[in-house]
Amino acid sequence: MTGNPPPHSSNRAAVVGTRPIRPDGADKVTGRAQFGADVAWQGMLIGKVLHSPHAHARIVSIDVSKAEAIAGVRGVITGADLPPIASIPELNASGVVNLRNLASNVMARDKVLYHGHAVAAVAADSAAIAEAALDAIEVVYEPLPHVLDALDAMAPDAPILHDELRTEGVYPVEDRPSNVASRKVFEAGDADAAMAQADVVVEGTFSTQAVHQAYIEPHAVAAKITEDGLATMWVTTQGPFLVRDLSAAVLGMTPGDLRVIPSEIGGGFGGKTTIYAEPLAVLLARRTGRPVKFVMTREEVFRATGPAPAAHIEARIGANRDGTIVAATGRLVYEAGAFPGSPVGVAALSMFICYDIPNVFVEGFDVVVNKPKVTAYRAPGAPISVFASESLIDELARKLNLDPVEFRLANAVVEGDTAASGMTFEAIGLVASLEAARDSDHYRSDIDHAPAPGVRRGRGVASGFWRNGGLQSTVTINIGSDGKALLVSGSPDIGGSRASLAMMAADELGVDLSQVRPILGDTQTVGYNDSTGGSRVTFATGMAAVGAARDLVQQFRERAAKVWEVDVADVAWRDGRAVATDGSDRAVTLAELAYDARKTGGPFSASHSVLATGQGPSFATHICDVEVDEELGAVKVLRYLTIQDAGRAIHPSYVEGQMQGAAAQGIGWALNEEYRWREDGTLDNASFLDYRIPVASDLPMIDTHIVEVANPNHPYGVRGVGESGIVPPLAAVANAIRDAIDTRPYDLPISPPRLRQLIEQREA
Amino acid sequence: MVTVLLPQDLRDLTQGERTVEVQARNLDELVTALHEQFPGMQVRLQSGYGAVVDGTLHDFHATVTLDDSSEVRIVAAISGG
Numbered sequence: 059m060t061g062n063p064p065p066h067s068s069n070r071a072a073v074v075g076t077r078p079i080r081p082d083g084a085d086k087v088t089g090r091a092q093f094g095a096d097v098a099w100q101g102m103l104i105g106k107v108l109h110s111p112h113a114h115a116r117i118v119s120i121d122v123s124k125a126e127a128i129a130g131v132r133g134v135i136t137g138a139d140l141p142p143i144a145s146i147p148e149l150n151a152s153g154v155v156n157l158r159n160l161a162s163n164v165m166a167r168d169k170v171l172y173h174g175h176a177v178a179a180v181a182a183d184s185a186a187i188a189e190a191a192l193d194a195i196e197v198v199y200e201p202l203p204h205v206l207d208a209l210d211a212m213a214p215d216a217p218i219l220h221d222e223l224r225t226e227g228v229y230p231v232e233d234r235p236s237n238v239a240s241r242k243v244f245e246a247g248d249a250d251a252a253m254a255q256a257d258v259v260v261e262g263t264f265s266t267q268a269v270h271q272a273y274i275e276p277h278a279v280a281a282k283i284t285e286d287g288l289a290t291m292w293v294t295t296q297g298p299f300l301v302r303d304l305s306a307a308v309l310g311m312t313p314g315d316l317r318v319i320p321s322e323i324g325g326g327f328g329g330k331t332t333i334y335a336e337p338l339a340v341l342l343a344r345r346t347g348r349p350v351k352f353v354m355t356r357e358e359v360f361r362a363t364g365p366a367p368a369a370h371i372e373a374r375i376g377a378n379r380d381g382t383i384v385a386a387t388g389r390l391v392y393e394a395g396a397f398p399g400s401p402v403g404v405a406a407l408s409m410f411i412c413y414d415i416p417n418v419f420v421e422g423f424d425v426v427v428n429k430p431k432v433t434a435y436r437a438p439g440a441p442i443s444v445f446a447s448e449s450l451i452d453e454l455a456r457k458l459n460l461d462p463v464e465f466r467l468a469n470a471v472v473e474g475d476t477a478a479s480g481m482t483f484e485a486i487g488l489v490a491s492l493e494a495a496r497d498s499d500h501y502r503s504d505i506d507h508a509p510a511p512g513v514r515r516g517r518g519v520a521s522g523f524w525r526n527g528g529l530q531s532t533v534t535i536n537i538g539s540d541g542k543a544l545l546v547s548g549s550p551d552i553g554g555s556r557a558s559l560a561m562m563a564a565d566e567l568g569v570d571l572s573q574v575r576p577i578l579g580d581t582q583t584v585g586y587n588d589s590t591g592g593s594r595v596t597f598a599t600g601m602a603a604v605g606a607a608r609d610l611v612q613q614f615r616e617r618a619a620k621v622w623e624v625d626v627a628d629v630a631w632r633d634g635r636a637v638a639t640d641g642s643d644r645a646v647t648l649a650e651l652a653y654d655a656r657k658t659g660g661p662f663s664a665s666h667s668v669l670a671t672g673q674g675p676s677f678a679t680h681i682c683d684v685e686v687d688e689e690l691g692a693v694k695v696l697r698y699l700t701i702q703d704a705g706r707a708i709h710p711s712y713v714e715g716q717m718q719g720a721a722a723q724g725i726g727w728a729l730n731e732e733y734r735w736r737e738d739g740t741l742d743n744a745s746f747l748d749y750r751i752p753v754a755s756d757l758p759m760i761d762t763h764i765v766e767v768a769n770p771n772h773p774y775g776v777r778g779v780g781e782s783g784i785v786p787p788l789a790a791v792a793n794a795i796r797d798a799i800d801t802r803p804y805d806l807p808i809s810p811p812r813l814r815q816l817i818e819q820r821e822a
Numbered sequence: 823m824v825t826v827l828l829p830q831d832l833r834d835l836t837q838g839e840r841t842v843e844v845q846a847r848n849l850d851e852l853v854t855a856l857h858e859q860f861p862g863m864q865v866r867l868q869s870g871y872g873a874v875v876d877g878t879l880h881d882f883h884a885t886v887t888l889d890d891s892s893e894v895r896i897v898a899a900i901s902g903g
Binding site: 148149152154226227228229230231241245404406407422476480481482 | 827829830831832833834837838865866867868869870871874876877878879880882883885895897898899
């Protein structure tokens with residue numbers, strides 16, 4: 059069966075909305091869960107990658123002969139062993155991924171484009187031998203000038219990364235090499251004219267740095283070639299089908315010749331939605347005839363995988379004296395890293411979308427620089443652009459002497475409003491989240507702005523949006539002879555989706571949650587699933603689970619009707635039982651139907667696939683209290699409240715966990731996190747010792763408030779909840795600091811050196 | 823004919839045209855029709871754009887049907903990250 063199931067019509071919601079123990083919990087807390095690095099196959103070799111020491115250099119030659127001669131080295135590969143770039147199709151089947159750039163990122167060919175770019179790979183009997191082999195590979199480089207900042211890369215005399223790259227989106231066409239890969243524009247009305255007429259205009263120039271998704275589990279992959287020629291990969295990934303399809307394309311294989319088994323995943327947050335060593339593992343397994351496993355070190359994760367982009371933003375907002383916003387403009391310059399593809403388009407879309415503004419102009423530039431290719435990170439791009447827009451909204455409220463929440467409420471988008479993108483909103487929860495903020499104990503509490511000499515406190519508010527995703531999902535449910543339902547999905551569980559899928563299925567089947575066992579299939583045991591990303595799984599894969607469960611209910615009714623020799627219309631399904639509605643008082647439970655299946659018509663099984671549409675956007679509003687030690691430049695988050703529209707919280711604890719995690723990551727982004735490159739283009743802080751993420755002692759309890767404005771397009775009203783929660787914190791923290799020290803931070807992270815600089819400027 | 827409103831950033835392919843008309847019964851056909859009229863459009867549209875039809879933002883799927891009164895607004899909507 060296929061198609062989006064209609065809204066939930068049963069009165070039963072005994073499981074949805076409750077907080078059962080997670081099905082994967084025991085394995086994870088006892089260490090039994092198998093993550094990416096945990097697989098061990100007979101005869102397995104250790105794979106290692108040689109990374110570029112330069113930010114930009116031409117590869118003159120690579121000599122692997124000395125490495126190959128080392129005892130215990132079983133295989134060495136370079137870019138020459140991979141299919142030529144020209145032979146690879148430009149786009150993948152869904153059209154979203156440029157395969158040639160992807161293949162060039164997996165392993166450099168003629169040039170290295172960042173410090174960490176893969177140059178060669180080895181497979182050896184041990185890690186020590188593999189390391190020795192890397193040392194023995196002789197690469198002759200011709201260093202080239204590099205460029206690390208997007209604004210520098212846009213300059214006419216900047217070093218060019220790709221001679222063939224032309225700027226898309228500029229008319230008249232500019233036929234010259236450029237580091238500006240593309241320009242994207244959102245416009246509505248006449249922003250310049252409206253801005254000129256506005257009573258009050260605020261503006262600012264903002265910057266943010268590249269940040270790490272900070273998944274605790276590094277990337278890992280093991281590959282083996284079975285006797286029938288099938289390549290099998292064990293991977294920690296958000297998208298086993300994506301890994302299969304991309305790896306096959308890069309290797310010139312057909313996807314059916316690759317099986318990808320997803321391990322448990324120790325965090326992804328968007329960072330595990332592409333490939334790095336996966337094709338190399340397959341190639342080396344094929345070459346050596348033995349399984350090969352790559353496990354990245356944290357240094358490799360920092361140097362050779364994709365962070366969220368650094369950016370420069372100029373923004374203006376104009377309003378009338380009555381508090382009506384009339385115009386907004388933005389100029390976004392996002393670093394893509396070494397290959398095009400920053401999330402500047404969706405960042406531009408998200409920037410002012412919380413407000414009903416008739417005149418908007420946002421222009422975004424996607425710029426390549428000599429850094430790792432950026433990858434998705436929760437609500438890709440939006441936290442950065444919204445840091446700028448929500449900072450200015452705060453500033454505008456100050457200038458108009460309006461309460462920042464009431465000012466937002468007066469301008470907030472509601473059902474029926476049309477955004478600058480042309481999207482018209484259905485039921486949405488921005489107003490509900492703002493009202494919850496206004497009425498919260500947190501917002502109504504007093505704050506002492508000067509509790510001690512040299513100590514200042516402040517409060518900030520910010521809102522945010524994320525569109526959420528739909529895409530393709532498949533779920534299969536098999537009923538065992540004991541009546542238990544085995545629910546197989548192909549969506550890696552990074553946020554509690556196994557529990558959520560099982561809970562919706564349990565309510566559809568009318569059984570206790572203990573009767574539904576959710577497991578994760580692989581690319582050969584379950585139908586196609588797009589990746590776990592875009593906050594889409596509980597929404598879209600949930601639709602597939604509901605559809606499969608409803609198909610089973612129909613099968614149960616038909617089987618009971620067959621046994622009772624009545625029309626199926628005379629059989630209802632209530633609380634896990636088929637019930638005759640002809641007045642005969644007959645009933646049979648799911649377990650009884652399953653037990654008798656061999657006698658009555660065979661086993662019960664159903665698969666349901668969806669190309670899910672109608673994902674409802676999610677809005678969030680955050681309130682942050684900070685304390686600033688003005689002498690040290692240190693910021694302590696005293697109190698934090700995150701409010702978010704979940705549509706319907708299937709498992710409220712998981713929703714709260716998503717909200718708390720997103721807030722914690724956003725606070726880190728605001729206060730401390732940044733990749734720091736040296737002038738020579740090498741990364742200076744490739745470890746968690748030098749890259750500062752928040753730890754438990756840095757944060758207060760993150761308070762949560764779930765708002766539920768049902769998404770009319772989902773059978774249970776679900777909206778994605780994984781991403782909108784990271785959109786507001788950057789601005790919420792910055793606005794709180796602005797409130798505390800009476801000076802606005804425009805540059806992230808607001809680390810002690812930067813904060814001290816701000817305070818010194820204020821005092822000067 | 824379906825009316826297609828193009829953002830500034832696709833006008834390099836349409837030589838500055840802001841609005842074009844094409845024959846298409848769904849969004850998949852619309853991409854093909856635009857590409858025939860403006861070579862290069864297919865790759866561009868499929869690598870970072872969506873289509874707003876009747877206020878809803880869609881990917882370029884054949885499941886989204888169009889008729890002669892349809893107005894399609896192309897927007898840069900898909901994250902490349």
